[in-house]
Amino acid sequence: MKTLEIKKTAPYTTQIGPAHPALKEPVMFTFELEGERIRKADFAPGKAHRGIEWMGLRRNCVQIVYLAERICGICGITHSLSFCRAIEQVAQIQVSNRAHYIRTIVGELERIHSHLLWAGVAAHELGFDSAFYLAWRVRENVMDLLEYLTGNRVHYAIIQIGGVRRDITPDMVPKIEESLKFFEGVYGKLASIFLDDTTIQMRCRDCGVLTPEEALKLCPVGPTARASGVRKDVRVDHPYAAYADLELQPVTPDQLTGEIRGDVYDRIIVRLLEVKQSIGIIRQCLAQMPDGPILAVPKMALLLAQLKKAEGEAVGRHEAPRGEVMHYVRMGKQESPVAWKVKASSYSNYMSWVPMLEGEQVADIPIIVASIDPCISCTDRVTIVGDQGAQVWTKEELHRLSVEKTRQLQLG
Amino acid sequence: MKMLAPQEIVDVLKEAAGDAFKEARCTEWAEGVKGNKSRQVWIRLDRKALRPALKRLIEIHFPHLGVISCTDLGEEVELLYHLFVYYGVPHSEIMVTLAVSLPKTDLSIPTITDLIPGALVSEREKQEMMGIRVENIPDGRRMFLPDDFPEGVYPWRKDATGIPSDMVKELWTTGRENLKPPEGAGATEEEKKE
Amino acid sequence: MRLSQTLGKSLWTFLFNSGSCNGCEIEMVAAVTPRYDVERFGLKLVGSPRHADLLLITGPVTRKMAPRLKLVYEQMPDPKIVVCVGVCGISGGTFYDSYNLAGPVDQIIPVDVYVPGCPPRPEAIIHGVVTALAKLEQAEKVS
Amino acid sequence: MNIGNLIMVVVGTGAMALFGIVAGLFYMGIDRVLVARMQARIGPPLRQPFIDMAKLMTKQNIVPANAIPWLFNAAPLVALASSISIMLYIPLGSFAPIFRGYGDLILIVYLLVIPALAMVVGGLASGSPYATIGAQREMVTMISYELPLATTIIAFAWKYAQLGLDNPFSLATVAATPIWSQVGPLGFVGCLLLLVTMILVTPGELGKIPFDTPEAETELAGGLLVEYSGRNLALFYLSLGVKAIVLTAVVVALFFPYNLSSYLAMSALPARLVDGAFFLVKIFVIMFFSVSLIRIAMARFRITQVVDVYWKYLGALSLVGLILVMVDSFIR
């Protein structure tokens, strides 16, 4: 992957981003085009960089939990859970099993909401706004449920080091059951609209293919890897929280169609099947939930003192809706960690954009980019990308007209 | 596929690393009612053994590279390659962390992108954030940092080459200068801010 | 015709993410979906700042996005309204001390209405837009 | 043409322009409300397009630095003027076209190209890369839908020439002699196929999903119109609204020229009003199926798929229709 030069003769080079209607978040792409076909693709992330890891090293661990939560506004539980799991391993804090189950339930609800969100965004990229509205209408019920359980629609703030901050009391269970029933009811309708529609099939089949070999070598995670046949799922591979007690299998597209093509359509299948799987997981959790306290160290002052004495290193992981999230934390008898490395799922999935995009058409850029469900704010934790010299815009054209622009067109 | 136990992995990699092997520990952590354990292997090596050990690991099972973590330990910088083997088989994944310490006088490490192409993002990040020199990296451009970011400033360093305090913008203070004094406080002392 | 009767009833909106966590972004998009449906107020999302009357900004403004934000603001034809959504755009929020942030938003471009919340509910965003319209009407009364 | 006729034409043109614009915006409003309801939303008020236009007129009109100013400003005017001028050749209800006898079906096919070309020119003149890519796609789309459209028109022209009527290509003639009454069962099927073709060509002409690749908001940020603002943008929207009326009026004139008054035995003035209202209803029905419903029930095609759909599938469909109509004439 070399820097693509901005050229004025064919093949033309073009840049898209960092703010573009297809990208809900800032990232910049450079494409070398031949007509409507992409010859080479390159990307420059980093536009959303806030320096979170660096900020974290100046704060105490309780503050970091909320800072980590705000790494990403879609995976609200993912980063705080991974961070807390890492800290718990360093400080040898045993979380009660009830807290594990509550974490799992909230995590799976988040997966449902995230996948529905993705389905809506993907439909919008395809110009299919009715499906977008339908998916998000269903998603509002998940949001209501999450708000009911945690107190906020997006940043749940339910995870705390040593457990969770809010309990799921028995009087909350009927409402969860009711919502699960509702999701099961609409699941068939959603699946039919996304999988049977002729126009969606025309756009997504054999588009943006990631072969199994590439999926192994480029280290993608989550649905991106599973849609290409790599059976990798932290929930299954690595026993943690309540997943260690549950029966579940990694979802691959062949469970529905009997084949694995690794295209955008397969990624839709995987995500839709995972919604169904999540409903089942929540059911299992509600049925088996043990009693117990929800916090290992309820007093914050005590917890902070205990963490100040902790020393060691550990990795906390969680299977986010987009794939594996990892937090490496190293403590050294101070209030703040010595090292904190966040690996968001999109960080691993970035590399798979290149083989997916090359050889495809300009019109497919939005859906292919969206197909890995990129979470740029997650990945761009560390810093920013400055202006890359003049931002030259050269668009290919039939009549050999090159236009240079020093500005960018946008929509957030 | 015959699956090795964590200690067996340590033994195999120890043999591959030879005298460059420094220390190893195996840890376990259980969560949930059934208490199924997740297993981790932490191996500390010299930098010359990184590639042989990784090659040996690839022979066991093609590992998934999570990320390369990095810590500034004062005199030296430690790189940690978090690798995962035996994924796809329920509850049997093992995390193998290969840790390599580099003295700050010579921060260079050979690339592993020829073995695991997916390591590129992580290696590029280490170059810009910690000032590591990755030898033979196929694409050495900056990833997250801007091109006009000052040379010789590495955000993750904790010494003089880290972020200087004049680069830090305290957003929370903006606009508070003109605030009316809080209830019960004298206006003259109001400027006092921590 | 008064501005509040034309502009206020047909706000074409441009969303700008200046490096936020996405939470507010998603809530703003949620405000478009059937449950909240801002189109009933004549509010419509557009793809180009040239078409926009209302700029909804989220995020603490990373250094990279600061010049872009200015550019987008300048590209919008007059008259225009700016609403800053979420605490990190208002004052940094939890990202209060970073080496790569140029924010908050009102240091870069003028802001009419602030919508605090992390993130604000979609209704709070609607309330913010309505507050901006009330401000517009008041300004008209004075002039 | 004497002075009296000239005054009639001038007044008529003004009236037509007003009708086209008001009806265009009105149907845009209906479309938006219906679409919102189908998507389970309340949707904007019916008068929303009128407010939008009023607002756009008060907004600053920006000409981008690297645009060609005169071309950039002229394009929207040409687009609107040409859309309105087509109105003059089309019968509305029982009102005969103002330029009856001066233009025919073939002319309308040509005139329909002008607003689209004006948009292409405007897009190219605005100097934005997104607009230029949109302009190319618009041209490709134009070339694609011309085949089924032309085939349909040829089928009509051939049929009416065959009937040996006066002025066979005139829309007024077509409206006066409904096609359905002139064909047998085979021709009926052929006409149905042609109707389907026209219904699917309409969204292409109007740049609606699934054929909106030139505007593709998520790909090209609005495509052709990306650089337009204020008055110029308003003119383009008006021309799109008028064009929607024009196209549906053509479909109505070709396939549903029936009037209520002839069944109700009414005197001149009420008959005209009833026919006018009936005409508006017919336009609404066509609009609902060919614009509102299609645009929200499908995903956008790639530009290559647009070409495929129009040339391969709809081209074949319209050709079959044409052949059926011809065979039908010969065996009768």
Added chain:
Amino acid sequence: MSFPMIPELLGQLLKKPATNPFPAPQLPPTITGYLKAVGEGKATMNPPVPVPPNMRGKMVYNRGTCIGCSLCIKVCPARAIELVPQTKKVRIFVSQCINCGQCTEVCPKNCLNLSDEFLIADTDRYSDKLVLG
């Protein structure tokens, strides 16, 4: 050829929209006039979607019971709370608060609470409503 969306759309045409008409189904002629009418009881404002109990909304501060222990400042992840040394009381900037509620849990005197108010948009980020204490 299959278009499963079409029956869904046509069916929806006969059903009630899913929209919650907050604050009014469509924009009133003037906002100020509408607010006045609501104030006088002539018009009713539709409520937002009901919030669940324990929703984390705008902060409420009981200045009287605050003892200035600074525990809340220590755990606040957003620097939204500052101690005013002269009065030994805290001051809270709502426009910086991320509503995590951590301070309400550590406060020994329970003088910090989260209300369910969330319609707090303002034209001034340091207005009296948004700076507590």
